Amino acid sequence: MEQFFTKEYSGAPFDLFGPAHLVILGVIVLIGFSFIFARTLWGEETKRAFRYGLAIWLALWELSWHIWSLYYGTWTVQTNLPLHLCSIFVWLSIIMLIKQNSTIYELAYFLGIGGAMQALITPDAGIYGLPHFRAVQTLAAHGGIVLAALYMTSVEGFRPTWQSFKRVFFWTNIYMVAIFFLNLAIGSNYLFIGHKPEFPTLIDLLAPWPWYIFELEILALIVCFILYIPFMVKDWATGRESVAA
Secondary structure, three states, X not given: OHHHOOOOOOOXXXXXXXXXXXXXHHHHHHHHHHHHHHHHXXXXXXXXXXXXXXXXXHHHHHHHHHHHHHHOOOOOOOOOOOOOHHHHHXXXXXXXXXXXXXXXXXXXXXXXXXXXXXXXXXXXXXXXXXXXXXXXXXXXXXXXXXXXXXXXXXXXXXXXXXXXXXXXXXXXXXXXXXXXXXXXXXXXXHHHOOOOOOOOOHHHHOOOOOHHHHHHHHHHHHHHHHHHHXXXXXXXXXXXXXXXX
């Protein structure tokens, strides 16, 4: 059992799109689709229990990663502060689920889903293959982020607007500029804007630094727009005009 938690892992590395990876992705997709039925089948008590349960799930997996890193002496301010988008959205999603916060929701819908989906497709598991703790923790936490935003949309009836689409893009760029200067100050690579990640990601398909940052801006806009399309189509079909949240 120790081999599944140890830092000195000697098993096979993470098998990208291997059977275990695909099964976990499939389970996340199935849970997401189940929310369509949960909206009408679940009462308020069940909905509240699920929100709190998912919040606890996110907190436990994120805290366990910090504990594991501290135990093995790998925790540093350059890598473990909650400044990557997905690390932020673990905690923001917890607040959103408990408080049913609409301001956080519009961020979580666009950035939480968009960012965590990329991390689910190409997990930052390094040498650790399934079922090692680091691989499971990475998939569990990022899956929870995606499911939290999908749940609030499908079950609780939250939705983004055109104004929230613009707000998210504006504040994300403000945050990115701040992180750029923080990276320079402490020698970190939060948001991966200092250089490409050391592990395989979709960013590897983009141009060298710093040009890939501008390509990421365009891709982020495209992903956010795609996520907004269902609501735009619905508004057109019903003759409703999206307004600011």
